[in-house]
Amino acid sequence: MQFTFDIDVGGTFTDCFVCFGSDARLVKTPTTYYDLSVCFMNALEEGAQLFGLSLQEALLQTSAIRYSTTIGTNSLIERNGPKLGVLTTAGFEDTIYIGRSRQWADGIIAQENRDVARIEKPKPLIERSQIVGLNERVDSFGQVVIPLQREEVLKQVQYLVDQGVTGIVVGLLWAFKNPAHEQMVKTIIEEEYPDSYLGRTPVFLSSEISAKTGEYGRIMTAIVSLYIHQQLADQISDIGEKLRDLGYVKPLMLVHNTGGMKKVSRTKAILTHNAGPVSGLYGSLYVGKLYDERNIIFTDMGGTSYDIGIMVDQQIPADSDFVIDRWRTQIHAVQTKSIGAGGGSIAWINEAFGNLLEVGPMSARAMPGPAAYDLGGTEPTVTDADIVLGYLNPEYYLGGNMQLNYDLAYQAIREKIAEPLGIDVVTAAARIRKIVDARMGQEIYKEVALRGHDPHDFVLFAGGGAGALHCCGFNEHIETPRIMTCPYSPIFGAFGASTMNIMHLYEKSSFMKLTQYGKPIGTEVCDRFNEIVHELKEQANRDLQLEGFDPQDITYTLELEMKYGSQLNATKITSSLLFIHSADDVREIADTFSTAYSDRYSAEAAYPAGGIVIEAFILRAEIEVPHYPFIARELETSSPEQAIKGMRDVYWLSVEQFVATPVYDYEKLRPGHCVAGPAIIESASTTYAVETNYTFTIDTYGNGIFDRLGAPSTEQRLLQSSIGKEV
Secondary structure (H helix, E strand, O other): OOEEEEEEEOOOEEEEEEEEOOEEEEEEEEOOOOOHHHHHHHHHHHHHHOOOOOHHHHHOOEEEEEEEOOHHHHHHHOOOOOOEEEEEEOOOOOHHHHOOOOHHHOOOOHHHHHOOOOOOOOOOOOOHHHEEEEOOEEOOOOOEEEOOOHHHHHHHHHHHHHOOOOEEEEEOOOOOOOOHHHHHHHHHHHHHOOHHHHOOOOEEEHHHHOOOOOHHHHHHHHHHHHHHHHHHHHHHHHHHHHHHHOOOOOOOEEEOOOOOEEEHHHOOHHHHOOHHHHHHHHHHHHHHHHHOOOOEEEEEEOOOOEEEEEEEOOEOOEEOOOEEOOEEOOOOEEOOEEEOOOOOEEEEEEHHHOOEEEEEEEEOOOOOOOHHHOOOOOOOEHHHHHHHOOOOOOOOEHHHOEOOOHHHHHHHHHHHHHHHHOOOHHHHHHHHHHHHHHHHHHHHHHHHHHHOOOHHHOEEEEEOOOHHHHHHHHHOOOOOOEEEEOOOHHHHHHHHHHOOOEEEEEEEEEEEEEEEOOEEOOOHHHHHHHHHHHHHHHHHHHHHHHOOOOHHHOEEEEEEEEEEOOOOOOEEEEOOOOOOOOHHHHHHHHHHHHHHHHHHHOHHHOOHHHOEEEEEEEEEEEEOOOOOOOOOOOOOOOOHHHHEEEEEEEEEOOOOEEEEEEEEEHHHOOOOOEEEOOEEEEOOOOEEEEOOOEEEEEOOOOOEEEEEOOOOOHHHHHHHOOOOOOO
16 A cells, blocks of 8 residues: 545645545645745645654655645736737737627626626736737638748747746647647747746747637637746746655646646646636545435635535536636636635625625635734634634634634624624624625525526535534525535545546547538548547547556547537537447437537527537546545444533524534544534534534444435434445
């Protein structure tokens, strides 16, 4: 057996899931914003110590380190990325400024979207003076119409260098059809401006970052990727050096928002955006399969943000037109949603709306953190409210490894909220908790019910350090019958990374007619179809072989973006065939699309007479890797009373008063134990708040399940079912 380390950097804490066979431990350490490599190494070191080893000793026995990072995302949010230049086809220098018709609405919340009078397009990442044109042209068939001139490339690159750019994006028209001109530009730059002259100045080609149609999306994808690349490269390089100094020689794996992962040297920076929530979504699917749960709501309430993901029929949702910050890109990423609601979310009074109490989206983060952290923070947060209301024990935060100051929490709420509103401190704290629970619950409702699904048909997963503390509260707004947690829910992003396989995506745009007037075109389409799939498959084989994997271990899945003739937007399907050889095969793919389209938009919306076309090919190459096993254990019939560690007054929102509440030690609860609310359950990594209308049961796998009164309880299902499989 060997160790695996999975690390997820959050806004407040950095989480680590350490696994040695079936023995797993978790770590939470404060995120060090000044240098994220510090909290990365701290998490590794603490994880090794939990097994009685030094980090160097543990790394010598480690098979994989997987990392979900926000390094690049932070540079985009804070707009502190490098100064970039763009070389594009002459006449198209204003493409990214014109954008698409809805560019002004991309990446903003619905409330801002409706404020049409004040809404503005995002401030560009690149100044107009740093975008220059080249007199070249490739047509829509990939044929060179106007050859590229070396002298002009040198002139324009020298201009950009004089402007002080430290990175160059090359985005030429129709380059995804024929990338020859983009490749020539890169070769000229590297020959004439070597590292010894320019230093490390990366050159990104749009045809390599996104080989898909649509010049705005393709160039914007390359720009965003290069914008977050430099800071990511610097800190990942620093981490790599520290690991090598300790004797770790294997590649560091970066988790991708596509649902897979690659080693650092083969990762596009843009694919690391939002990787933490994506890995959490995969973790909830992995646990959900233990119970054959088909519909899952994944939530992760951390210190800074609240992440949501929805799965219907165990299908991970993906979007091929993914918005990052305010920029619409062409990456094929898993769909999740994040809002500013976490333990560190700041409560404040909105004077512009008549002294309205609001919570978030601003966060106190790890530094200075909530007022109770006693690190200089003075703003009241959700964590401060939870302390005042009795949910959190200031002396047992993170298992006692971090002491909180009740008086500072009380003072912050009194001065910033209670006194300005003319209410007492407890009422103010209760309103803070109620508001943040309502915000989270309403976001779930919008993601589920307003898409035509019944929340009662879903199971809710509560992840994140504050998830188990607030899940009963935000579930009151959707009323799912069951809320699931597992021992690793407080670090669900890191745990989820351990459940993901090695997976690469390869995409290519190609307009291809399958049917016309409702009838298959014929077998002539087969050669073009198979040629593209072969090309993508060869790329996958090459990449995975370079990473040390056997091509025979690769599982391929082909996805197609398809539409009816004359439609603007495509619908993605999973093809049942990797290659096609006959008219029957063509008809099978066309029928698959028609069925998927009818299921999504109704049969009346289908238009087979308009013909069916393929717009893009997406090949998924996946290699299965070992995962942490959940092992079924015997259920105990003993009472959970043995786990009670004391009593504490807690203010329960359901009864709007303090109630003497039993406090349980999570580590002493055993499979089969059922705790009735109201109750508080404390573990070394989180606190579980069992509301008055819930029970909390440890099931056969050691997972903790909240059952809402009136729904079939987990205790009843455990006795009536034969659950006991091992994964």
